[in-house]
Amino acid sequence: xxxxxxxxxxxxxxxxxxxxxxxxxxxxxxxxxxxxxxxxxxxxxxxxxxxxxxxxxxxxxxxxxxxxxxxxxxxxxxxxxxxxxxxxxxxxxxxxxxxxxxxxxxxxxxxxxxxxxxxxxxxxxxxxxxxxxxxxxxxxxxxxxxxxxxxxxxxxxxxxxxxxxxxxxxxxxxxxxxxxxxxxxxxxxxxxxxxxxxxxxxxxxxxxxxxxxxxxxxxxxxxxxxxxxxxxxxxxxxxxxxxxxxxxxxxxxxxxxxxxxxxxxxxxxxxxxxxxxxxxxxxxxxxxxxxxxxxxxxxxxxxxxxxxxxxxxxxxxxxxxxxxxxxxxxxxxxxxxxxxxxxxxxxxxxxxxxxxxxxxxxxxxxxxxxxxxxxxxxxxxxxxxxxxxxxxxxxxxxxxxxxx
Amino acid sequence: xxxxxxxxxxxxxxxxxxxxxxxxxxxxxxxxxxxxxxxxxxxxxxxxxxxxxxxxxxxxxxxxxxxxxxxxxxxxxxxxxxxxxxxxxxxxxxxxxxxxxxxxxxxxxxxxxxxxxxxxxxxxxxxxxxxxxxx
Numbered sequence: 001x002x003x004x005x006x007x008x009x010x011x012x013x014x015x016x017x018x019x020x021x022x023x024x025x026x027x028x029x030x031x032x033x034x035x036x037x038x039x040x041x042x043x044x045x046x047x048x049x050x051x052x053x054x055x056x057x058x059x060x061x062x063x064x065x066x067x068x069x070x071x072x073x074x075x076x077x078x079x080x081x082x083x084x085x086x087x088x089x090x091x092x093x094x095x096x097x098x099x100x101x102x103x104x105x106x107x108x109x110x111x112x113x114x115x116x117x118x119x120x121x122x123x124x125x126x127x128x129x130x131x132x133x134x135x136x137x138x139x140x141x142x143x144x145x146x147x148x149x150x151x152x153x154x155x156x157x158x159x160x161x162x163x164x165x166x167x168x169x170x171x172x173x174x175x176x177x178x179x180x181x182x183x184x185x186x187x188x189x190x191x192x193x194x195x196x197x198x199x200x201x202x203x204x205x206x207x208x209x210x211x212x213x214x215x216x217x218x219x220x221x222x223x224x225x226x227x228x229x230x231x232x233x234x235x236x237x238x239x240x241x242x243x244x245x246x247x248x249x250x251x252x253x254x255x256x257x258x259x260x261x262x263x264x265x266x267x268x269x270x271x272x273x274x275x276x277x278x279x280x281x282x283x284x285x286x287x288x289x290x291x292x293x294x295x296x297x298x299x300x301x302x303x304x305x306x307x308x309x310x311x312x313x314x315x316x317x318x319x320x321x322x323x324x325x326x327x328x329x330x331x332x333x334x335x336x337x338x339x340x341x342x343x344x345x346x347x348x349x350x351x352x353x354x355x356x357x358x359x360x361x362x363x364x365x366x367x368x369x370x371x372x373x374x375x376x377x378x379x380x381x382x383x384x385x386x387x388x389x390x391x392x393x394x395x396x397x398x399x400x401x402x403x404x
Numbered sequence: 405x406x407x408x409x410x411x412x413x414x415x416x417x418x419x420x421x422x423x424x425x426x427x428x429x430x431x432x433x434x435x436x437x438x439x440x441x442x443x444x445x446x447x448x449x450x451x452x453x454x455x456x457x458x459x460x461x462x463x464x465x466x467x468x469x470x471x472x473x474x475x476x477x478x479x480x481x482x483x484x485x486x487x488x489x490x491x492x493x494x495x496x497x498x499x500x501x502x503x504x505x506x507x508x509x510x511x512x513x514x515x516x517x518x519x520x521x522x523x524x525x526x527x528x529x530x531x532x533x534x535x536x537x538x539x
Contacts, residue, residue: 312468402437
């Protein structure tokens with residue numbers, strides 16, 4: 001077993017060597033521009049892009065023509081939301097999203113608010129799921145788009161996408177979902193799931209960084225979006241710019257591998273995840289799972305180790321890569337807004353750790369990480385005045401803290 | 405974020421972890437910060453008959469820099485008089501541990517904890533005076 005150990009697969013994943021292998025010829029030998037229509041270099045590149053488009057479409061139950069290549073999921077989210085907002089501006093100006101969405105969705109919505117759009121940010125329940133009745137009630141005759149993520153990047157909670165899509169379609173509203181964390185990990189079918197637009201990213205599914213896609217439904221309904229990038233009219237006018245052929249080939253191969261290996265891989269990962277969780281719950285007191293365990297990605301565990309601040313825990317397990325909802329680890333110095341939306345107090349949010357297992361993690365690594373975390377949590381609790389007070393029976397919520 | 409060697413050393417080998425008897429009139433206890441802010445420091449000093457800090461203990465909930473700042477503070481407090489202790493500035497801690505700007509609040513918290521512990525000790529001494537006068 002080699003260290004450091006990577007358990008942060010929601011942030012990014014290593015590129016699968018099989019994917020790299022598939023990409024390599026498209027850097028040096030088959031380097032053509034897919035838009036070059038008059039020579040074999042261009043045809044070769046175009047053929048590779050078409051093949052990748054098919055591989056991606058197959059994974060999500062779409063057709064090739066419904067796949068638009070982008071630079072990644074942030075661009076896909078921007079293109080979907082701003083593209084719909086602009087295209088359907090005459091129909092309405094209201095968008096519905098949720099408080100736990102990725103910043104690429106939330107900040108795009110905030111930008112649109114500055115341009116006169118109205119946005120409803122749905123709260124979530126303690127398990128991280130939106131209330132479908134509340135969603136239904138939020139729809140007005142001005143609503144043009146519902147954008148709700150398939151699975152959450154921090155807590156791994158999977159939204160009831162099929163029902164959300166059904167509600168949207170009953171009301172004649174388009175439904176966009178950020179599928180970054182779900183695609184390739186759990187079965188996703190845009191037709192059965194009633195999805196109209198879906199953002200995807202290659203680097204979260206063992207593909208390369210810098211490439212993503214947007215699924216745009218072609219029939220019932222036929223979705224139109226206004227391009228946000230003007231130029232040569234690539235991708236059926238929806239996204240200009242020379243295609244990143246090696247990246248696209250890699251994304252296609254990554255999708256094909258995920259599709260083949262998903263049933264076995266998701267069983268393997270959920271077994272490892274549950275093993276880790278059970279160990280924490282058996283060997284430590286006062287640990288709290290954040291978000292629904294029932295509706296959750298197989299490889300995600302988000303857990304609060306009460307009375308132990310997240311950054312200090314990360315420092316103790318410095319040969320393990322995970323992330324924390326603690327303020328000290330974030331750029332904004334605020335604890336996780338996702339956990340806040342679930343009603344997790346700031347005190348517990350500061351103690352949360354996200355474990356994201358992946359394709360290249362082994363049982364041996366899970367056993368090692370489990371032992372390391374438990375050892376460091378115990379050590380830091382010995383150091384924690386809060387743990388001491390809790391053990392003395394002090395109700396910490398009733399203490400008057402002398403905060404600055 | 406890279407931690408300085410001194411922060412790592414205090415984190416890995418924290419000095420003077422523990423608790424002193426809060427009820428002891430010669431012990432001053434300072435508790436600063438709040439769980440919601442991600443930092444709570446408890447710092448205690450025990451002052452001997454000559455007014456010198458004989459013992460200092462801490463427990464800290466917080467990041468590595470917060471743990472290091474309070475650990476360092478206990479090291480510095482031992483052997484100092486109460487007045488010398490009050491002269492410790494957060495900037496001294498920043499310099500000693502090479503804390504980056506984003507971690508300066510940890511040193512501020514440690515200075516606050518020292519002041520709170522000393523003021524608790526002084527308050528206890530004030531309260532004792534009338535009783536001693538009667539005896």
